[in-house]
Amino acid sequence: MGAEITDAKPLDAPALKPLKLANRLAGRPERPPTYGTTIQSSDGQEVVLGDPRATRALVALMNVHAVNGGAACHWGGPAALAEIMSATHGLMFAQQDRPWYEAFHFVNDAGHTENGVYALRANLGFDQMTFEDLKGFRSIESKLTGHGESHLNPEGVLLSNGPLSSAVGQSQGLAMADKTAGNDRVTLLVLSDGASMEGEAKEAFSAIPGLAAKGKVNPFVMILSDNQTKLSGRIPDDSFDMAPTFNAMETLGWQVIDVPEGHDLQSVYRAIEQAIATARGNDHQPVLVRVRTVKGYGVKATEENASGGHGFPLKGGEKIVEFVSEICGGEVPEALMNWAQELRSQWEAQEAAKAAAKGTSPSVKKDKIQSGLAQAAIQAAQEGYPVFSVSSDVQGSTGIASFQKSFPDRFVEVGIAESNMVSVGAGYAKIGFIPIVDTFGQFGVTKANLPLTMAALSQAPVIAIFSHVGFQDAADGASHQATTYFAAISSIPHTVVIAPSCSGEAHALMHAAIKKYAEDRQAGRDGESYVFFVGRENYPIHWIDG
Structure with a gap:
């Protein structure tokens, strides 16, 4: 291909303004979380956030309903990101001078953790969600699909997710479009370490800081869950260590905030709080919050599993009472314990029915x-x-x-x-x-x-x-x-x-x-x-x- 040869000259046109698109995202919750925990912000103010233990317990309970309906579910990812999601939502929903979605774009690229977002939002009362809604997770009647789908759940999902890293470039586009439109908004992208192995992600890792340095990107914060674990096992053992990639992010132009204790809610909150303030103060440099997490956190067996319990380990309600008890350290809220015991009773009834029907028809291998x-x-x-x-x-x-x-x-x-x-x-x-x-x-x-x-x-x-x-x-x-x-x-x-x-x-x-x-x-x-x-x-x- 040769050099472009044209005699075209700049033309006059009306001022560039984007089309007016109706917002479909739900507003901030109007009540405190059903199960909350208190931390302190960087200025010493008390902040009530959704309790990450409740998120994990709710994920486990809703997963059993999905398993009973014949669907596989994720556990390790949402368990790892519970603190990240709690802190991020607390900061977004604290926006008082305008709707939260005018101040922030929230994008979750880690689609396998979307059930954790559902659980947290039901706890917060976002979009009028209730715990009863969680029981329909992954069913054909529910908008709570296995990964976030904006065409089915526009009140809760801005960009659909699922294929890892697919939302990274789109998030870049959101921040660049905001800059072009003159919008005052911060893009918050939540990403997993596994997604960072994809070519789409690596292209954006370079492009976002490169274009931000030229003044073409609005404030951008990327929150990375780094536990070196993917679906089939530990990343360094199975393929290659991702640490050099993340260590190079500063060289690529990112300001990096490291959070060694990814399950200390206050540390995570303050790091993301600092990242937002830093990005707003200098939109010529995006901020990476590298949060060291443990996949499957909250249950010893999944923490120690090579895949971090990527898939939900329970095949029904047989052990759900013990599972939820371990998540909550033995102090399970009464309503959640009753829910777990109900699922256990349903499992016992199903097993009795299977035993009664055993041998009534020939089995096909x-x-x-x-x-x-x-x-x-x-x-x-x-x-x-x-x-x-x-x-x-x-x-x-x-x-x-x-x-x-x-x-x-x-x-x-x-x-x-x-x-x-x-x-x-x-x-x-x-x-x-x-x-x-x-x-x-x-x-x-x-x-x-x-x-x-x-x-x-x-x-x-x-x-x-x-x-x-x-x-x-x-x-x-x-x-x-x-x-x-x-x-x-x-x-x-x-x-x-x-x-x-x-x-x-x-x-x-x-x-x-x-x-x-x-x-x-x-x-x-x-x-x-x-x-x-x-x-x-x-x-x-x-x-x-x-």
Whole structure:
């Protein structure tokens, strides 16, 4: 491309003013929290905030309702961020001279912690929310979806979240648009360390301070939960340490405030209070509040778990009384204890009903479809095919983890970075390996679309397992529902799209794909990429025996 040559000249136009858009966010709560705790602000004033212990207890209780309805839930993330969310909401809602949303943009990129936001806001009475509303969490009738969805819950969500780091660039855009419009507003972005591994986040980490230094960004505060833990385990153990990235933020142009005790509510409150004041005082430099948290905080078993109890560990109400008691240090508010005991009683009734119905109908052996894909990869490796797995954190969900456990020297995890994963797989293909990449369908067809295209154009085909497609992931919200998966991938050249219907079929098709891949490549042909789309539910291993 050559230099642009044009004789266009600046023109006169009416003053630039944004369209007048109606606000849909709810106002500040009109009552104190049902379960509050008192801290002191930097000027010595007493401030009543939502009690983080109550947030954790409410998350546990609402999660049991969702589990009883058949939905998986998050626990470790909201438990880690309870103090961050309590302090941030307390500071936003303390704004007295105008509506809080005119003074602040609040963006939660950590969508897996959104149930903690719901729990806190029900405690505060935000948007007239009650504890009864929490019982509908992840149900089809509720606007409280697994991740925040602004199209369903515009009263509570400004930017939809779910795919990690998707809201970082949008937050940058909010702050830049405010600067262009002349609005007096601070953007508050809550981010997880796992999201910081994504390319979108790293682009914004550089762009926000770079453009702020040129006067193009309104006051910007990013609050980072740093616990070095993601869905599948500890980040440094599984992939690589993120500490160098965070240590470099000051060099990139951020002012950094470090909070070593991320579960000391007063320390967290004062750090965010200081960050807001600093950003308002100098909008030419954004502020990062690096909060050291513990994923799964409040329950010893999840704190010590490698994934921090990313997924809610209880499968029903059997142990909810003990779980909530540990969160609250044995001093559970009466209403919450009654709620927990009611869930325990429901579990006992369900177990009695199961026992009474046992043996009344023949059982059909079932398994997840992706199990067949992994077993075929294991078989192919045993037969001598150079299969190599490249993952981006969700290998336990996609099923390929069983291959990785069988051959611990034949896989690598690149961190939470789906685009990078596919590109790395293409590199392995060029050297002569048979790479298998894996992630959730929605992330595969969006973040990995261009790398899949470039793999095809580079004669570097990959085999992909993209799981949780379609409405089988309905409870996680629209951000996770890969409804365009066939259309998004089928038009890529040299790409074969496969949707097996059961584990047995998946095994046969994956083995055939690996065999054909090897035959084509060894014969000097370019080869095809094979993309397997599967859901998340259990199905009969075979629809017809034999």
